[in-house]
Amino acid sequence: MNEIISDIESSMKKVRSGEVIKGKVISVTDSEAIINLGYMSDGILPRSEVSEDSEINPRDVLKENDEIYVYVLNMNDGDGNILLSKKAADKIKVWDELEDSLKNNSTFEVTVKEVVKGGVITYAKGIRAFIPASQLSVSYVKDLNEFIGRVLTVKVIELDRTKEKIVLSRREVESAELEVKKRGLWSEIKPGEKRTGVVSRLTKFGAFVDLGGVDGLIHLSELSWKRVKNPSEVVSIGDKVEVYVLDVDKENNRISLALKDVSEDPWNNVQDKYKVGSVVDGTVSKFLNFGAFVEIEPGLEGLVHLSEISEERILKPSDVLNIGNKVRVKILDIDPKAKRMSLSIKDSAEKPKEDFEKYVDTQESGVSLGELFGDKFKDLKFD
Missing domain, CATH: 2.40.50.140 (Nucleic acid-binding proteins)
Incomplete structure (x- = not known):
């Protein structure tokens, strides 16, 4: 008999307080769940230890034969039962995942819940986390409230398990995504193409257009066929525009664009x-x-x-x-x-014709040659 008991005990799991172990749900009620731990006695999972949300009913998240991880709170709750916590086990498991995420530089999605001083609050796998305003985007963020309810892909940039502190970044994820887009765009873009972009910046000499991670310049002279003194006469920041690629200088990272249709020259x-x-x-x-x-x-x-x-x-x-x-x-x-x-300009006006007639005497004098020369004709001899 002793040998049989010894064999049974050796086949049982070693269960200690403070450990996370795997168990199987035997039964579920509105107030608790009974968990088979592979030990001599089963564990009790109270409703209060199922989830951080006290409103959740155990029946809503658990069913018979489910295999779950639980944290051993106490080997004896006073009635000889092992007291378990699923929410504590979930929290430990999440922290392990977050540490792995930080180590492996991996990303995951979160939903922004509220705005606080200097940033926003979200929950990383159920654990409260902070995203500083400077880490929300690669672009300047004017109003943090615009992010409430938005789903963001983030990564862990700072983690302190003992203080339960997590800092996340969307900016670093965006930067990596933009770098991939940049490499793709530089390998594809060619002069003569027509591209769609968004006006990102205006200067006195033209407008910059974001083509998808890379900015191209529309010089003032290429904004319109008419003379333009300021780019704001034609475009505004945020405008979606179709542009023509005039030149691509990969060595100096410069792209020259035109907004005016070259076919309408x-x-x-x-x-x-x-x-x-x-x-x-x-x-x-x-x-x-x-x-x-x-x-x-x-x-x-x-x-x-x-x-x-x-x-x-x-x-x-x-x-x-x-x-x-x-x-x-x-x-x-x-x-x-x-x-x-x-x-x-001087030759555009018709010049008046010179009136030479004014120099010609058109009036009859009434005097004959004979009267002009008088008796001189008498002295002339003609043979």
Whole structure:
């Protein structure tokens, strides 16, 4: 008999307080669950130890024959029963998973619950965790409340098990994702392509567009066929735009873009619309030391050389012109390949014909040659 008892005891699990062990659910009621631990006596799992949520009924999460992990609170609850806790076991297991996550640099999803000073609160696998505002995104976050209820993919960046402190980051996950996108974009993008992006920044010389982790620049001159003084005249930050890739400089990480449709370049059909010698209306758009540019239509400008501005000698265009002046110009030359047009303001007006008749005496004097020369004819002898 002693040998039989010894064999039975040796086949039993070693159960100690403070351990996490695996058991099987024997029965479940509204108040508790009985767990077979493979020990001489079964364990009692009270409702209060099933979950952190005291409102949860054991029947809602457990059923007979379920295998679960439990934490041994006490080997004897006073009635000879082993007192167990599932929520304590779950917590220990989660902490182990979080430590592995930190070690392996792995990611998981959380839902933002509330805003606190300096950041937001979420729950990492059921454990309260903090995401600093600086770790919410690679972009500047203006209003933390916009994140409430959002599901974020995060990683653990700081963990203190003894203090039950967890700090998470979405920013580092985003940075890694953007790096992957950048490598993909740089390997694919080519001049001549049409891409969709979002205006990310405006400067005095143009607009930057996020193409998916990489910014390209639309120079001021490439925003529109008409002359643009400030990019805000055409686009705003956050605008979704379709752009043309003009140039890709991988060595210097630069991408040149155009917002204007290259197929709509007015220089493409300039010779069909305008002829050398014709007179057209335009607007003075820019001054140079040697002349003034006149815009004939959006994107189509010609140069009026200083000598072609006025019949009078002038030292600079502003002596007789102002930016924005409406003027008539004569087209002297068109070079569509070089996108150049020579114009003249002084030759645009029809010059009055010189009246030479004013120098001719059309009145009859009534005097004959004989009267002019008188008796001199008498002295002439004709043979």
